[in-house]
Amino acid sequence: MEVGVLGPLELREDGRTVEVLGTQQRALLAVLVARRGRVVPAEVLVEALWGEEPPRTATHTLHTHASRLRRSQGVPLRAVDGGYLLELEAERVDGARFEALVAGAAAGPATEAVRLLEEALALWRGPAFGRAADLVAVRGEALRLDESRSAAREQLAAALHATGRAADAVAVLEALVADEPYRETAWAQLARALTAAGRPADGVAAVARASASLDELGLRPSADLRAAQQEALRGGPARTTARPSLPVPASTLVGRDEDVAAVDALVGTEPLITLLGPGGVGKTRLALEVARRRAQRHRSGVRLVELATLTDGAAVPAATVAALELSGEGGTTSTMLRRAGTLDLLVVLDNCEHVIEAVAAVVEDLLAAGGPLRVLATSRERLEVAGERVHAVAPLAVDGTDPAARRLFVERARAAGAWTTDPEPADVDRVVRELDGLPLAIEMAAARAATVGLADLGDQLEVDLARLEHPGRGSAARHRTLASVIAWSSALLDDAERTVLADWPVFAGPVRPADAAAVLEAAAEVPDRLVRRSLLALDVRDGRTRYRMLHTVRSAVLDSAPVRPALRRRHAEWFLDVARQADAALRTSAEPEACALLAAQVADLRAAHAWARNTDPALAARLSGALHVHATGTMNDEILGWAARLGPVLADDDPQGAAAQVSVAARLVVGGELRAGEHRARRALEVASDDRVRMTALEVLGDVALYDGRLDDSAALGLRVVELARSLGDPHYVMTGLSYPILCASYGGRYDEARELLARTREEMDRFPDLGPTVLGNLAYTAGEIEIEHRPAVALAHLERATTLAEQSGCTFLGGVARVSASSVRARHGDPAAAMAAFDEVVRWWLVRANRTHLVTTLRNLVDLLERVGADTAAAELWGAVVLGGGSVSFGAERARLDGARERLQSRLGADRFAELADVGATLDPETAARHALSAMASGPAGA
Incomplete structure (x- = not known):
């Protein structure tokens, strides 16, 4: 037996359709299929x-209905405690087959993606679940599948475009915009596909x-649609200069032209493409050179993701999102990365092997x-991802009339001030052969040539590196090669x-330099x-000097x-x-x-916290406390999450862990778990021995208390903050508490x-001349709220x-709440199109930062705008999500606006x-x- 949901719901047996008699049995089957693999409660x-x-x-x-489905239709349905399970x-x-094919298309080359996506889309017979999509318990799954279909059509168009079949991509996209005339991403794709097909005038007409x-909705074209229009007017995509994300090489690349x-x-x-080779062979330098040369050929430029500093694979997605500048896209990191795949972008992932x-x-x-995005990775081992092409990077040639290894040595030795006359080629070749061209x-070795003659240098290499193996003969040999080089070089140091x-x-x-001097107790000139x-x-960077050790040398x-335990402690304490000093400066x-x-x-903060968690949890807790203001202000979930990892090693009644408990509480509140966050904060308050905590x-x-609408309690708690802040001489928290x-x-x-x-607060502020922009911005936000x-x-x-002040300070939290309120004002009093754009930005702002509490507040304010522009269906659904769906409490003027929107919607839609x-x-x-709200804003009333 098979079930079809990509169109009207149907059962199939041996290739023929089997009729399900009775509307209630069909409804029962639809709900069970929509929630396949999960127990569906009987009351649902x-x-x-x-x-x-x-x-x-x-x-x-x-x-009775369930028994009939099981007996007469052969539906594998099982009664379980409190409900039913469709197995x-x-x-x-x-x-499910459709989604598997789409996933397969994403993993392979564009030509294979076209075949799989066409097969996937051929499964559709109409809107998902047909009339059964009207059922409340089915509608969510039906909407999800319908959106997946539209996304797959865009994906197919991108794959066709990537394989040079721009005309076929145009046909797919014309059909899509005919079905969804407010789908702006599809229109932008269509304009570009028409331009690529040699029809730039039609591309302009498409825009x-x-x-x-x-315009029917009072909306203006997005920046991407306007960019597609400019490309069509130019007859093709603009040639952009590379973004300043690639380091500028300090020297030429020698011997790598081929x-x-x-x-x-x-x-x-x-x-x-993965550049594969041993440590020290020059994979990174080669990747950067290719990226530099290709930068102007990619419309969205080049991004470098440096992975060498990461010790935990869990940090890789967030680091990639940050390097690709995707924080405004919204959604999970996986969602943002998938969206980035539609960009014409070259991504260089450097030093992959330790987080492979x-x-x-x-x-x-x-x-x-399956879009135009390209990945160029450097690694000592393959990524083992479908479609991967490996280019082996070998050591430089050491033989021939003018070998590359000789040229590299001579150029670098001259730069180090080694000679005033040309060296004997044979002496140079002796050195580079001993080094196997690495x-x-x-x-x-060339750096050493400034103080040691070539003959002596060759003698030293023969003595100390006589057992060097070719770096391409296996990983152990590669390590021995590099370790021997370092050991030899170290022998020459004081x-x-x-x-x-x-x-x-x-x-x-x-x-x-200050970090190196303090932790290593080294004189400034040694590094x-x-x-x-x-x-x-x-x-x-930014005119500031920092030192780093190459991953291969490390x-x-x-x-x-290994690193000495005493040094680990000194590093963590430093x-x-x-x-703490930065916290005071904040x-x-x-x-x-x-x-x-x-x-x-x-x-290094990450490394210090990780070491302390395992060795000195109290130190880790103090570090979480010192980072609390920074982490909450910048909404850095990773840093707040470090405190959560202390749970297994610090009891909740341990005063040393109270600072970490507060960070955990803040993280829970941001995530919408108000009761759990409140419990943690109260526990921290009970056990803390430090007034700052x-x-x-x-x-x-x-x-x-503020999110709960307990206004008197919130005001009283703020005044308690003020009292403690005054006793501690902390103007920042005095002003925070007064708000x-x-x-x-x-x-x-x-x-x-x-x-x-x-x-009164402004008068008090005048007594503190050195307040930071966050405090000043918070005061401006408070004035705006009034x-x-x-x-x-x-x-x-x-x-x-x-x-503006939030942008100066780096306080993304303040920037977010201020944008919410500004969007709310524009929604009720300003141009609807501008309000739509503002809400689109701020909803994505909270999505990408996983701040559920403020996301809900934003969505409450968005109900007004959707109702104002006539997107009644979307507004009613969103009203249910933010009023009936739980979470923080709506009160005051905000609740009055929601109640007014409900009355107007009931009048127009019917109760x-x-x-x-x-x-x-x-x-x-x-x-x-x-x-759903973002989709509704993009689609307008007709699509909502």
């Missing part, structure tokens, strides 16, 4: 069959048709769309240099000398001896001090610099009281100032239809509701 099925007023015999009749294999449902459709040409050609035709499984998963997501070894080299792997990422010997590299040094006008410093030091715990409790009574008075409708409190209902233009001015749609919304989690 009863409501699906009879609505809100089932007969007294409903449970018995349900059992149907995935391959027997056409919807005009799209604009006319959007490799560069071969890899360049592969990138032009294959989605994934995580990298492979990221690459699969990037290539899932570029890293050659560069280190004691101070040798100690610093051996201890450097304690650092996880680039570090400042500089190691840089000159090619054992350390300079990492100069591996070899660690092969000789970076705790760094975090509360002053130096906040932007402190925020940037912590962002740059995250690799108590102050941050009270802040979390004040937030929860709670102001907001609570405003949300309670006591606007004159709120304005009076704000005036005026939203009565003076929207004034409110917008305050909120825009808050947003029954509104209730049905609201019930659908109530079944959606906030993230799904947000994605």
Whole structure:
């Protein structure tokens, strides 16, 4: 037996359709198939069959219907405690087969993707589930499948375009925009496909048709659609310059012309190319050269993802998202990476081998769309991802009339000031042969040539490196080769240099000279000398000097001896001090610099916390406390998550762990788990022995009370924060605490009281001349909240100032809440098109940062706009999601607006239809509701 859901619901047996008699049995089957593999509670099925007023015999009749499906139709249905379970294999449902084919298309080359996607789309017979999609319990799954179909059509068009079949891509996209005239992404694809097919005038006309459709809704074309129009006007995509994301090479690339040409050609035709070779062979340098040459051939440029500093594979997706600048896209990291696959972008993933499984998963997501995106990876082992093409990077040639290894050695030795006359080629060849042509070894030996004659250098190599093996003969040999090079180079160092080299792997990422001096207890000039010997590299960004150790050198040094435990402790204690100093600076006008410093030091903060969790949990807890303001302000879920990992090693009544408990509480509140967050914060408040920890715990409790609508409690908690902050001499938290009574008075409708409190707070602010931009921005946000209902233009001015100050400080949380309020003002008083664009941005803002609490608040404000532009179906569904779906409480003016929207929607849709749609919304989690809302904004009233 098979089930068809890609169209009207049907059963098939031996290739023929089997009729399911009775509307209730068909409804029962539809709900069970929509929730295949999960137990469906009996009450859900009863409501699906009879609505809100089932007969007294409903449970018995349900059992009868289920028995008939099982006996007469052969449906593999099993009664379990409290419900029913459909035990149907995935391959027997056409919807599951469709999704498997689409996933397969994402993993292979574009030509194979076309075949699989055409096969997948041929399975469709009409809208998913047909009329059964009207059932509340089925609609969510039907909508998901319908959206997957549209996405697959776009994916097919992209694959056709990538294989040179632009005319066929045009046909697919014309059909799609005919079905979904408000699908802006499809219109942009169509314009580009027409341009690629040699029809740029039609591409321009396609943008005009799209604009006319959007204009019906009062919407303006997106930036991407406008870019597609400009490409059509130019007759093709713009040639853009490379973004400044690639490091500028300090020297020329020697002996790699053939490799560069071969890899360049592969990138032009294959989605994934892995440069494979031993450490020190020059994979990174080759990849960067290819990327530099190709930068202008990719419309979205080139991005470099440096993986060497990551020690945990779990950090790879987030690091890739950050490097690709995808934070505005919204959704999970996997979703963002898949969307990036539609961009004409070259992604260089450097040093993959130590996090290979995580990298492979990221690459699969990037290539899932089958679009123009290309990945160039460097690794000591294959990624083992479908479609991978490997280019082996060999050591440089050491034989011939002018071997590349000789040229590299001579060029680097001259740069180091080695000779004034040309060396004897035979002497150079003797050296590079001993080094087996390994570029890293050659560069280190060339640096030594400035102080040692070539003959002596060759003698030393014969003595110390006589047993060098060819680096291509296996991983163990590769390690021995590099370890021998490092050991030889180390023998030439003085004691101070040798100690610093051996201890450097304690650092996880680039570090400042001050970090090196403090942790390694080294004189300032020692790292500089190691840089000159090619054992350390300079990492100069924003005019600031940092040192880093190449991943290959680090591996070899660690092969000789692990990092000493005492050094690990000194490293952790130093970076705790760094975090504490930055935390103090975050509360002053130096906040932007402190925020940037912590962002740059995250690799070593991560390493310090990980070591301390296992060795000194109390130190790890103190580090979480020092990072709390930064992590909550920047909504850095990773840093807040470090505190959660302390749970197994610190009891919840341990005062040493109270600071970590507060970070866990804040993370729970952000994720929408208010009760759990409140419990954690109260527990931290009870056991904390430090007033600073108590102050941050009270802040979390004040937030929860505010989200719950317990305004008096929130105001009182804010004043307790003020009391502690004054005793600690912390103006930042004085001003933070004072904002709670102001907001609570405003949300309670006591606007004159709120304005009076704000005036007093401003007077107090004048006593603190060195406040940071976050505090000033928070005050501007508070002023805006007071005026939203009565003076929207004034409110917008305050909120825009808050947003500007948040951008200066790096406080993404403040930027987010200010954008929510500004979007709400525009939704009710401004241009609907501008409001749509603003809400689209801010919904994605919270999605990508996994902040469920503020996502729900944003969606509540969005109900007004959807209802205002006539997207009644979407507005009613969203109303159900944010009012009936649980989470924080809506109150005051916001609740009044929601109630008004409900009355207007009931009037236009009818009470029954509104209730049905609201019930659908109530079944959606906030993230799904947000994605539906984004789709509705893109589609407009007709599509909603």
